[in-house]
Amino acid sequence: xxxxxxxxxxxxxxxxxxxxxxxxxxxxxxxxxxxxxxxxxxxxxxxxxxxxxxxxxxxxxxxxxxxxxxxxxxxxxxxxxxxxxxxxxxxxxxxxxxxxxxxxxxxxxxxxxxxxxxxxxxxxxxxxxxxxxxxxxxxxxxxxxxxxxxxxxxxxxxxxxxxxxxxxxxxxxxxxxxxxxxxxxxxxxxxxxxxxxxxxxxxxxxxxxxxxxxxxxxxxxxxxxxxxxxxxxxxxxxxxxxxxxxxxxxxxxxxx
Ligand code: SAM
Numbered sequence: 001x002x003x004x005x006x007x008x009x010x011x012x013x014x015x016x017x018x019x020x021x022x023x024x025x026x027x028x029x030x031x032x033x034x035x036x037x038x039x040x041x042x043x044x045x046x047x048x049x050x051x052x053x054x055x056x057x058x059x060x061x062x063x064x065x066x067x068x069x070x071x072x073x074x075x076x077x078x079x080x081x082x083x084x085x086x087x088x089x090x091x092x093x094x095x096x097x098x099x100x101x102x103x104x105x106x107x108x109x110x111x112x113x114x115x116x117x118x119x120x121x122x123x124x125x126x127x128x129x130x131x132x133x134x135x136x137x138x139x140x141x142x143x144x145x146x147x148x149x150x151x152x153x154x155x156x157x158x159x160x161x162x163x164x165x166x167x168x169x170x171x172x173x174x175x176x177x178x179x180x181x182x183x184x185x186x187x188x189x190x191x192x193x194x195x196x197x198x199x200x201x202x203x204x205x206x207x208x209x210x211x212x213x214x215x216x217x218x219x220x221x222x223x224x225x226x227x228x229x230x231x232x233x234x235x236x237x238x239x240x241x242x243x244x245x246x247x248x249x250x251x252x253x254x255x256x
Pocket of ligand 1: 140
């Protein structure tokens with residue numbers, strides 16, 4: 001998976017993603033990260049990349065030309081490397097106005113070979129740049145940040161851990177929060193007792209089937225508590241087995 005990021009702050013992206021699991025994935029060549037400075041593509045002699053908004057209003061707007069030229073340079077590099085004349089590459093603009101990013105979207109994007117991201121700054125980007133290069137707009141949540149750099153790092157992190165080989169344990173991305181629309185069960189590690197708080201006995205029993213059943217029930221309980229909307233989807237989409245459905249019905253009727 002090759003990530004290409006158009007940004008005014010490439011060092012932020014490179015530093016932010018070069019440690020820990022992603023750092024190792026980069027070293028092992030499982031993912032690549034190409035943060036490109038949009039400022040390198042301005043023709044302005046003072047290297048300006050923004051200007052006042054037409055019609056007035058607060059703040060500055062990123063200009064169309066450096067963004068389009070930056071995109072074209074990245075796109076031709078991708079097609080040159082792939083030895084292709086034309087190739088469809090998805091270009092994602094990070095914006096609070098986009099569709100909210102989800103685990104499902106991360107899974108789908110992890111199937112791509114190349115992804116191009118566009119980070120805005122200031123008051124945003126000249127609309128024509130969005131019309132000309134962007135294929136989809138994604139938000140990381142209903143709040144406004146100063147730039148698209150943190151959002152793109154969030155997205156790259158979430159997508160990368162779904163790329164085969166990035167996580168050591170192949171199961172760990174599969175059976176965790178949002179799998180089957182459930183939140184993950186509580187986790188414990190040593191010591192067995194900490195300041196009087198004990199690890200649930202079942203987890204020490206070595207009885208794998210019972211542990212699995214306990215964990216699924218805990219997941220259902222947690223999801224009901226914190227995200228009843230998700231639990232509704234789990235039920236609707238048939239993600240719970242017969243026993244779990246009985247448990248869910250009991251919970252709905254107020255028994256625990
Ligand atoms: N004026 C814009 C608006 O009201 O929609 C907001 C611009 S914001 C201050 C600057 C840049 O930060 C945006 O162009 C976008 O790239 C990024 N950004 C801010 N909040 C975001 C969010 N929740 N998700 C994704 N990107 C975000």
